[in-house]
Amino acid sequence: MAELICKDLALGYENQVLVQGLNFEVNKGNYLCIVGENGTGKSTLMRTLLHLQKPMSGTVELGDGLTATEIGYLPQQTLVQRDFPASVREVVLSGCQARMGRRPFYSREEKKLAADNMARMGVSDLAGRCYRELSGGQQQRVLLARALCATERMLLLDEPVAGLDPKVTSEMYRLISKLNEEGISIIMISHDIAAAVHYASHILHIGTEIFFGTTEAYRKSPIGRRYLYDEEEKA
């Protein structure tokens, strides 16, 4: 059974429909990229998948024993974080907040989990540093480590490479692929269509036309060819 199934989803604000008729599913180990122009509802879809927002109609179902709080999330940076005095260790540890439940303090296992995930993302030596003084790539690694504390099954990434330079960007993509190979399902919003078809197993294209299928099918579809061709033209 699929981990996440969206049936006939319609998204929007108040009475304005951004996108409708979304049908797709994510199976264990899939790497889904959500692409499409700005304002087509990619971020709204992400918020809906995280249960931060209700769909206008349709359903988001979780299967295969996945619960809503087992989805790790890598959000875009917020304004608050730019001057927040927080050490890397504090940020990563906050990924364990769901495990903590009503307990007021983190347990030894949770602290170990945070340390393990910092090591996994290669940020252990930054543990005592201040989050806001790190480079963009380091900050993303820290937030990935935090997301990993929340999940071992599914990661939702909202434009994880926005604002990163090319070298750091490809490192970031490799890191995400590595996590995917370890069995974590990935759902990623991306503007970078070239990288999306390179790394992803499935593509969801939203806009006036909607496409969902494997990356191979997307390359051959009319919408995919048009979109990929456009990108090459621009490049």
Next chain:
Amino acid sequence: MIAQIAEYMAYPFVRYAVIVGVLIALCSSLLGVTLVLKRFSFIGDGLSHVAFGAMAVSTVLNLTDDMLLVLPITVICAVLLLWTGQNTRIRGDAAIAMISVGALAIGYLLMNIFSTSTNLSGDVCSTLFGSTSMLTLRLSEVWLCIILSIIVVAAFIFFYHKIFAVTFDENFARAVGTRVNTYNLIIAVIIAVIIVLAMNLVGSLLVSALIIFPALSAMRLYRSFLSVTICSAILSVICTLAGMLLSILYGTPVGATIVAVDILAFLIFTAIGKAAGRE
């Protein structure tokens, strides 16, 4: 000078004032970081004006224990402000401005129309800028202050990690199932209690300074949430003690003196931060 201080300390009312002052300073500094970073600074300010309005009402009603009225009204307003900030069409900051200035005006109006006091402007001034009432605390008020302070500190410690999570990244917290609204509510209620407590010390206009300055100073030097919180608590207590002693020695207004010391500390911390190359 030390002999003079020792002499003052012999009076129970001075000791009460010092105990209450230290407790208030401790409590008010704890949530400063959260308030500054969540852009809630104005909520603190707005609530203190609401507390002023409530104080005016209780003066008019001639209540012997005005805390019983002021505390619930301020807590309710804190809850309302937080809700309006999130859900309605009037933006958060506009709602705060409306409520705070409204409460200020109505409070002053009520005091003017109904007050039987012969020294009206004196009453108003002491509510706004803090008063000598610190030196006329009754034992029951000291106990109330001690109990509320213990509750505030305990709540802060108990919810410390949640407060961090909710302040640092609300969306992430929501996504992993933390009940963000509940914790925002708890933060607002704690802030309301702190403001009502601190009004006795520095008056309603200066309350925000007591909350904001230690946190801002600590943020110049320290780089983790825990160290900033601890530093601002210690700094706040030291500044308040120094301010109270100075005001007793030189007969200056308590609230304004404490805030002046806070400002001085902020300037010193900023200078050290610059010198250490952290800015």
